[in-house]
Amino acid sequence: MNKKTVCSLLLAVFLSIWGTASVEALTEDERNNIQIYESLAPGVVNITSTVLERDFFFNVVPRRGAGSGSIIDSSGHILTNHHVIEDARKLEVTLANGKKYNAELKGSDPDTDLAVLKIDAPPKDLVVIPMGSSENLKVGQKAIAIGNPFGLGQTLTTGVISSIGRTLRATGGTLVEDIIQTDASINPGNSGGPLIDSSGKMIGINTAIFSPTGASVGIGFAIPVDTARRVIDELIEKGYYAYPWMGASFMTLTADFARALKIPVERGVMLVEVVRNGPAHRAGLRGGNARAQVGNHVLLVGGDIITKMNGKELMDADSAVREIRRHRPGDRVTVHVVHWDGGSSTLSLTLGERPRTGR
């Protein structure tokens, strides 16, 4: 062994130790978190909403709420939760660099709890959070939440995806589908902020409204980004998302009820009320016309029973809602109906647009 070889060996050993030392200083997981925070945190904004309320003596009292939002394009559109901006008289957006802008509400959809705002900020201040897909998520995958919990200011919390594909009922009774559940801390104020995967793409919109105590218990929920993609364009364009509508209210007909009411069906969805001149009414469907008591429940009976929609068996009212939601207003759906007198027919109806309550 000559001197040069020894030299090169020493150098090699030194280099490899130096190399591994710099790698080992932070674990890969830590570096991934830091990298995502540094690149995406400027794209998360704080939203301050001012709601005017009246106190006991009917004096107008402004109440301020805080939430989070993500910048979704370079023209200044911001995605957040509907409940963050609900009833707000004034919306103020603070970027991560501290600049404040008055925001304009472009549109909101209470059903999916999503809303889009717009600010007039120069494009250089706008860091866009790229949208990923919530289609192929796996339980156990890393989930990173960036937001403004309790109005504290920008905060990063990490966790894993705890479950996927869960359907929850929001306050108000609407179904929110395919919810992402995570153990990353989601607190009030995190609402509207992004849930990000390890590749730095948005996979969900955090929403704190389902927590049992009002604060994080390690069970946080996020609305999947695929749902957001579906509604965003229409929110920006029209200010609302048009839901398909059948013009009827219905209830699940379980096997027990069917037996008690002596209807020759196993399972289905019974129409309770049919809106006059609504799509269902025009197609000739009939709602309930008599009251009956089954056990402790008083039911409005006599309505048609839908057993199949587009060839699919309907298990319960939720599955009917889900099937209708797969379509757009104007689409035709075929329903298989069993009438109260025992006859059955297959007919098709054109879905309308769900009427919106004034806002």
Added chain:
Amino acid sequence: MDTPFGKALCHHLLIIAACFMVWIGAHEAFALISEEENTIEVFEKVAPSVVNITTAPCDPEYFFCPLPSSSMSGSGIILRDDGTIVTNHHVVAEAENIEVALYDGHRFAASILATSPRHDIAILRIDAGAHPLIPIVLGDSDKLEVGGKVLAVGNPFGLGQTLTVGTVSMTGRDIRDGGRVLRNLIQTDASINPGNSGGALVNSRGELVGMNTAMLSPTGTSVGIGFAIPVNQVKKVAPGLIHGWVKWLGWILGSIVVYWALRRMRRPGTPS
């Protein structure tokens, strides 16, 4: 390049190149988040062995208990493929109808085989027929170290199967829970909520190290301080509960001793 200098240079370059490649390689590997891969792998391995338990406790205030008042939920772990499930005693205490839901949604009625309130361990049995049951792999809770990764799988608030991840915060904790003292528990910061009780706490290899049991919290929900009964305790207690005759062993031995003592006392004239 036949000169010694050329050879040395060659060596030199080769070794440096090799080093560089190792370094690059390390960086390349880090582009994938192995942490996530491990979590996903462990969940997929463990999930089929964790069940959701729904019980309908009887409300004693109602006349003859005509309706189950409200349902409560917990979790359980499949111990053996014959349908033996371990859970917490407090999950099935006062339970009237116990229903076990597997990971794939299949539901079975369960019966309580044995229960030990002192250890907060209960053994259930389901008859799954031909349905395959995947028992969990048991680990060794004595080898747990503070700071190690643990994963909790359970059914918090009856939501359905849920994964939460954290670390071992402390081992060997004694807590007072109601009237009893639970000893040697594992403390973790993985979120443990009501309904997680009886669920699995596994290590990063997917082996059972504990059974989630309790939490310390001012609100009754997770604040990041959860407790699990170590699996070694389960290993000690469960066989005695599964094989029911073991609990008569003490009585049998005791009666033999009493019988022997009585005979000695009765026999007159025997020098003692």
